[in-house]
Each structure stands twice: as structure tokens, then as C-alpha cells.
């Protein structure tokens with residue numbers, strides 16, 4: 093069923109919204125918190141994702157969720173938890189990239205009184221807190237190597253030792269991990285343990301980038317607008333045809349997160365009853381990085397655009413590829429070919 097929500101605040105078809113039963117876990121919180129936990133999508137790519145979530149949720153095995161930033165990996169993890177046998181337990185999330193290595197060990201495993209200077213009392217770690225529920229390990233690719241060993245042991249044995257502890261503590265928790273980095277490459281580079289990868293990668297979900305979700309941009313935009321209108325008390329009915337065209341044209345390197353903030357900002361900026369293209373403040377079509385990069389008749393890639401993006405992103409190839417809206421492998425190919433091609437050539441043909 094095609095969706096026409098953008099013509100007004102029409103009801104959404106059942107299959108386009110993947111509610112997470114959030115109320116049960118937010119103490120009945122309504123409004124934005126609950127709305128934030130509804131997964132929206134009607135594209136074939138997202139319907140496939142919903143199907144995987146439904147299939148994997150009741151299976152008591154680790155799930156690895158991959159995908160670009162802002163594609164909804166955490167939302168998918170919550171959806172799995174909410175449909176799993178562990179749904180009555182807690183959903184405990186830890187971002188492995190956000191904590192210094194020295195803190196991650198005590199955060200994850202907890203500690204006993206006197207385990208180190210300052211450990212005045214026993215502290216239960218996040219793994220233990222997730223006992224009977226789900227443990228969401230976000231940005232697992234950034235977990236320091238030595239902790240990967242500890243985590244692997246926990247996954248194999250179902251037991252942890254608190255720091256400074258002698259007695260093992262048994263923990264049963266559903267493990268869901270997510271990453272936006274290519275773990276195969278991290279394994280090749282010696283940054284990620286292969287044995288841990290195979291342990292985590294029993295069931296895999298790859299979140300599609302927003303640009304590959306046919307029809308979802310309009311649907312999401314309308315759902316986000318409706319929630320902003322309700323929450324902020326605005327009087328806006330929808331998007332002008334030009335605004336919809338601009339939404340469809342944009343490459344969305346920040347995926348759904350970028351779309352959410354773009355639409356919410358535009359809703360505040362709009363002066364009429366419709367959001368106009370200018371309210372969205374998206375780069376003009378010719379200025380988008382993706383447009384800049386594809387210059388030739390057969391999708392020729394501009395080496396200069398790639399180098400400029402790399403410079404902007406501190407030589408981080410993954411981020412540069414995201415900013416350009418191209419696959420990382422394409423970016424590598426461009427760089428490789430640039431190295432073997434006449435440096436004065438302006439463009440390098442892609443396959």
C-alpha cells in the first residue's frame with residue numbers, strides 16, 4: 093500500500109509503523125519519548141528489516157546491527173528487546189565509544205568495595221543490571237581489545253567477575269551489539285577480535301541508509317512533522333510540493349537523525365501553513381556533496397571532491413564517504429585509481 097501521509101495528517105497504514113510497546117518501558121510516558129520509539133518505514137528495505145526484527149526477537153541469540161550513523165540501530169535494538177523473551181527486564185545501553193577505556197571495565201563489570209582507590213562500596217555493572225533483560229552494546233567496534241576478551245568470556249560462560257571480585261556472578265541477558273564501522277576491516281587491522289565477531293554475529297541486521305528507502309523520506313517527514321506540531325503547538329498542515337521534492341533530492345548523510353532535526357527546525361521556521369523548500373535550509377541541489385562528487389556522464393567520481401571531503405573529515409574515510417553519500421568501497425576505489433592515474437586528470441571513472 094502506497095502512503096499518502098504527506099498530503100495531510102492521514103492515518104498511517106499498519107505496516108508502515110513498527111511500534112515498540114514503549115509505554116511498558118517508559119512508565120507509560122507518552123508524548124515525544126514514546127513517539128521517539130516508533131519505527132517508521134514502508135520501503136521494501138525497511139519492511140525486510142521489520143521482518144528480521146520479528147524473526148530474531150524471540151530467538152535467544154546475540155544480534156549484530158550494522159549501518160550508517162542515524163539509520164536507527166538503537167531503535168531496532170529496542171524493538172528486538174520489546175518483542176523478546178527478555179522484554180520484562182531492562183534494556184541497558186552502553187556506548188563503547190563514549191567512555192574512556194579505563195572507565196568501561198568498571199561500568200560494564202562493576203567492582204567490589206576496595207577494588208581500587210575510590211571504590212568505597214560495591215557497584216553493580218551494566219552487564220549485571222541487564223540480568224533478565226537486554227544489553228545493548230553500541231559502537232562495539234570501539235571496545236578496547238583487552239575488554240573484548242572479557243566480553244567474549246562472558247558471552248561464552250554467562251558469568252562475570254566484578255573488578256576486584258573473586259566470586260563469579262551469573263548473568264542471563266540478551267546481547268545486542270551495533271556498529272557503524274566495518275568489523276571485517278577492524279579484524280584485518282587487528283583492532284577487533286575475530287572470535288568475538290563470530291560470537292556476536294549470530295544474527296545480523298543491516299540498517300539501510302535513508303537514501304535507499306524508497307518512499308520513506310516523505311512518510312518519516314510527515315510523522316516527524318505531526319509530532320512536532322503536537323508537541324510545539326504549531327499550525328502547519330504539511331509540505332509544499334517544492335519542499336517534498338527537496339526532501340527527496342537530498343542525500344541524507346546523517347540519515348533519519350538528520351531528517352528529524354531538519355523537519356523539526358523547518359516546522360519552527362515556517363511562516364505559512366505549509367513548510368516551504370527554503371524552510372528546510374537544505375543545500376541547493378548543485379551544492380550537495382553527492383551531486384558534487386558525481387560529475388561525469390557515467391557517474392565519474394571527482395577525485396578532488398573526495399580529497400576535499402577527506403580533509404574536512406580529518407582523513408577519516410568512513411566519515412568522508414558518509415558525507416559524500418557514497419559507499420566506502422567506492423571511495424577506496426577512487427583513491428586507489430587516483431594513485432595509479434595521471435594526477436592531472438580531473439575525474440576518474442567509476443565502474
Ligand SMILES: Nc1ncnc2c1ncn2[C@@H]1O[C@H](COP(=O)(O)OP(=O)(O)OP(=O)(O)O)[C@@H](O)[C@H]1O
Pocket residue numbers: 128129130131132133159160161162163164165166167168230272312348349352
Ligand atoms: N525508522 C525510524 N522511524 C522513526 N524514527 C527513526 C527511525 N530510525 C531512526 N529514527 C530516529 O532517528 C534518530 C537516530 O536513531 P538511532 O539513534 O536509533 O540511530 P543509530 O543508527 O543508533 O545512530 P548512531 O550510529 O549515530 O548511534 C532517533 O531520534 C530515532 O528515534
